[in-house]
Amino acid sequence: MLSKHHFLFFLLALCSSWVLPILAAETTVQVTLGNSIQKAIDSLPADGSSAIIEIESGVYHENITISRPNIIFRPSTEGQVVLEQSVRDYAVVFIEAPGTDISFYNVDIINTIGEAAGNQNALRTYGERLAMYNCKLVGFGDTAFFVRGSGYLYNSWVEGTVDYFYGEYNLYVYKSTVACSGQGAVTAASTLLDNPAGGFVFNKANFTPVVSSIYDKRQENDHSYTDPLSPEEYESSVILGRPWHNGPRVIIVQSNIMSHIKPKGYDAWNFSEEELENNVYYAEYANTGPGADTSGRVSWSRQISEKEAAPYLSPQTYFNNLDLGTDWIDPEYLE
Template identity: 25%
Template sequence: MKKTLLTFYFLLISFSALLYAQKNKTAYDIVVAADGSGNYTKVQDAFNAVPDNNSKRTVIFVKPGVYKEKLKLTSGKKNVSLIGESYKNTILTYDDYAEIAGGTSKSFSVLIEANDFFAENITFENTISSELPQYKKGGQAVALMVNGDRVIFHNCKMSGFQDTFYLKANKRTYIKDCIIDGTTDFIFGAGIALFENCVIQCRKDSYITAGNHEAGKSKYGFVFKDCVIMKYPKADISKVSLGRPWGAGANTVFIHSYEESIIIPEGWSIWSKDPENKVYDNWKTSFYAEYDCFGPGSDTDKRISWSKQLNKVEVSEYTKEKIFAANTTTANKLEGDWNPVIEKDKCNSVLPSKKAKNADSNFEKAFN
């Protein structure tokens, strides 16, 4: 009897320990830590460890730190989640630029080629400044480049100067509760992208977007909803354009967004003032529009004649489901409709009240 009770006691302890271990089992498949306390010290090693063509999601947690690496998640590494503690202390950075990298597309700090990638609480950074001498010789410096489809960035920061965020392919990306900063054309490419509740910070008098969409092939391009367009802290600027057409079908729309006084009265710009430039006529086939924007830079009285103010019927077409439907483009064959949902999204709106004073904002991003 005594032996039986002792055996039962040990079994009970073992079972309790197992339950405790299961309850506290980490939700991460791979941990990256610069101090050696994780599975790897480098993010690229974690990317390389992801099985090719994996149908199961691989979750990588990156502990706080500054990771200076030129990173590439190849197309076979599907279904990866990259999670940091906070974009303020988990930073992926590099300092490449077009002249030495061999072109803008090779200047990235981070390249995401895989489908179904998700990033949260991460800063993607390129530190090459437009003030450096080499800028004049090809200083385009991409912080983050996306070639995959169905990609999500939540509560992240994309920071750089010229060409910060390159949505290269005509594929779908959802950007929510993020900060994006830069100087010239710092959100650019041919992607189908929805930016929701984001802060767009301009570092100099230049252009925010440069769409490279093909004419007549995509219903949607870059869509900004409930965003704040403002100057970078302490930047001395006053003439920022919402965008210019790199491609003949450039497509950019701002919906219910706050625009500081830095936005030029015309709103938008042509690519080049030289009629001999091969992209001079791109404005004729591009689509630039706004709806219900507010703030001191939102006055539409002097907007260029070829931009548009949407009406209620037209703006009703700009839902997440419709933007990311597979049939909205003929420039690329997309796989299925997509309606991304971010779980446990507790971020607050970054928009100031419309009832607030109609002056430049003096507020910080409203989420951590």
């Protein structure tokens, strides 16, 4: 029979056999200025185990592709990490479908190409459970292509002129800035018709006009705002959404909307109003600011009640209704 002391030793040894593999599974890689973030990604084990890439603050002129799950990107020093590159028909950060449970802290992702043909993505993602905290996504058009998957943006800045939130994603944008740098559309959602609970949600966001932060030279037929920013130019020049497919869902609640938003709010794009009437879900609730006046909105948008807005008033409720939960989100940023 084991003595009391031997039994305790046996339990400790058994617990250690469980804990040590878990601890050993997490890999941390350091990246210093002048070195490659992509090489750090490529050096990670191929088993999908948890990994942290700690990056020295500063500017990195590269684009990266993420093809494995469970990576946290964060600065190793005070300040922001900036990924800056001129990319056409690709993205500065491309997250492929295996790239689930990816998190970014204090990372700015900037596509400097300006106005150009084709896609000009800062971010393109197929990943489930993407989380971004205190980040920036900056481009001209098509800044963030949320192809399909799910994600959470907290205290982040997304900047562009046209369709700079687009795709099928179930995306919750919380306490963030939607920076409109020209005359276009904020969203081009392509939510599937069989997804009645998801889409793009903006809660406590700030919709504001800005001067583009990526280039100074204005190009032919350029529809970005001039510097300095002029009310005569930006007043009533932007729409909140246009339907990429005929079942988009965009919900804006408790947000501040400035006067650059057109009174009609939305545009039918390539669809008839009859096609959109019963399919789109462009909804607004309890927004403030001069652009939040819904009296001139298109007939197929909605001004919803508190009860109807309830599923969108917290990330917990939104993601729970999608059976995604919030255990993949840093609780410090859920509030």
